Amino acid sequence: MNIVVLVKSAVNEAELRADPAGHPVLNGAAMKMSNFDMNGVEEAVRQKEKNGGTVIVMTLGGAEAKKAIREAMAMGGTRAVHIVAEPSDAPDSLGTAYLLAKAIKRIGEVDLVVCSEGASDTYQGQVGAMVAEFLDMPFLAYARKVETVEGKVRCEQGAEKGVRVLEAKLPAVVSVVSEANVPRYPTLLQVMVAGRKAIEDLPLSSLKGADYPETGMEVLDVTLQSANRKKVLFEGSPEEAASKLVEALKQEGVL
């Protein structure tokens, strides 16, 4: 089974800082593989372990995206494709999906494309569905369980008050949620070996055709939400302090 897993190099939110105006400081921000993509890679590797075949890790991004590829390779990827797009050329979601789909077609026979529900930094959650459209494959979204049997993929999707079971013929595109699996920790040896594996670079220009789509949409502003603690100290006996706390919570509209 030939499986392509889509990963994205995302800002490491744990280390992200905001400037005084609340805008994220992206210059020099630490990057890593998007947290949700770890579930995508885990699912792809599990399917490979069950069915045999290959897991091709694919990403689109600048030089920093190599880190994300290495992380995915350490988890069990067998081959890596990097669509090189420097920040100045970075496409929007539709352009990204177009380029990924083009690169997937170039691989040849692909049975399953796995992605996660969205990127842990921007969380637009658009690319997976768009890739499926460009590839003319069925899209099984938000899967919390994935099974492949006899040329078909069956996914369990958590609905608000129930479970929906979807099935489609392969090839198909599946996006997984974090409940789908527990990502493995690669050993240090696997990380080292992944660091030495070749990564196939594809320049953006080699994939862009006359049919490259333009959405005409642009991101105008990004600000970070900050949680400011009020740090109110209630003094007095426990009973008095508790009463004051309840009063304060009522005033805040919490109670």
Add this chain to the structure above:
Amino acid sequence: MEVRSVLLKLLGAEHEQVLLSLYEAEGAETYGSLLRSLSTVLEDNVIPLSLALDQGKGDIKETRKVLFEQGVCKLSHPGGYGGMGLPFGVYALAMELAGAADASTAMSLGIHNTVADAIAQFGSGEQKRLLLPSLLSGEKLAAFALTEPSSGSDARSMRTKATKEGKNYVIQGSKMFITNAGEADVYLVFASTGSGHGAFLVEGSNPGLKVGKELGEKLGMRGSHTAEVRLEKCKVVAEDSLLGNEGLGFEHAKLLLDSSRIVMGMICVGIARTAYGKALAYAKERELFGKKLSDLQLTREKFANSAIDISAARLLCMHASRLKELGLPFTSEAAQGKLFATEMAVRTCDAAVQLLGGYGYTSDDVHRHLRDARLLTIGEGASEVLRMLIASQELEQET
């Protein structure tokens, strides 16, 4: 207090700089990836268990297993018996991370790996084949038995004797303060042989090896097991047991301790880094005199001093490590690194307790770092002995 961000910061910025200053860019990047990956694993699987280990509620087997499964012991051992053949400095930095996550686990593993190092350096082909793969993978655990009830720093005056009887040695004596005692599958026991000293590999299951009562009243490192080990007419087969040359056991021990001191120094850098990170987080939150604690000049002085101390200790240890990698003498540098790093950790952890005030004094999640660090100015070469060693090397160079 958020320890998670402390480790990430430590890894992301400080380690990458050190790696880039020591190794060529490509290698440094790969080593950086290894350490980043290890830090995530430690954050998820070791840090959450660390406080319970100090409180005697956990089992060090669980946290040690995480490090074994990751392959920390394999990092700098040569390939062939399961090693990864990476520079010693990568292992040293990994041990800083381990120390930052849990000091007891790091020390237990560091001492275990010193025995693996002994076998790799001085063992016969058969000893390597039989023991190294299982020690590097963690299938077997080792203990290092040099100190005695009446000789620690003055190790040369050891009383444990190994007497040759045909194809066997019979070992008689007692070893004290042995880390991993009772848990270990193999003990590296040093004993006087008449012609000098010998190093002997003794199986934990040997009926002549008896483990005493757990030394349960330790100041720190409470997650690790420490006990007396008695050798009572302990019979071992010479060919299987004797490691290296019969008369050179003490020389072997000195060489092993040179490397081990770098590791113990780096564990202390990790301990200090965690305590410093906790103090830093607290000082940014705590308000007094209408200001943040971190805005007071005397607080800032403490942080400046701790930051310099931590960097200096790490670089001193990594300098010794680099000399070792290059095959140059590093005895004095390793002693300097270990001495400075261990005393620095006590200073830094004490400053953290001071900054956290009453919370520092009453919270075992703060003062445990001070208690943990305190051991390492004593074990693996007490500060006084290391100063003697450094001074004598300096004096030799002058003459």
